Amino acid sequence: MKAPAVTSAEPSSLAPALPTLASAGVPGYVFESTQAVWAPARTPQAVIRRVNQEIVRLVNQPDVKDKLLNNGLEPVGNSPEQLGAMIKSDMASMGKVIQAAGIRAD
8 A cells, every 4th residue: 555646656546636746847756655564584475475365355345445545545455576676666766865865874
């Protein structure tokens, strides 16, 4: 699930009339807040697949989807691979920002 992506490259289904920052003149700016379900390291892939399948089924049920939307979340229901790719992409992007800003851990 993700929080309203009003500043992402695509309009939010929660506020479709609200322009994205890209369409408002700030191209390339994307920010989305992601919520995910995690499993311990070494969880068998069969278990991960089954849990993912059930979560996707659940978030796509109309009543659950409505509750999530009413709480400001857009249900996505990605695969574990899609989540991993998104996290890697976010880490690379934020790494560049952190490096350019000279941010260091104390």
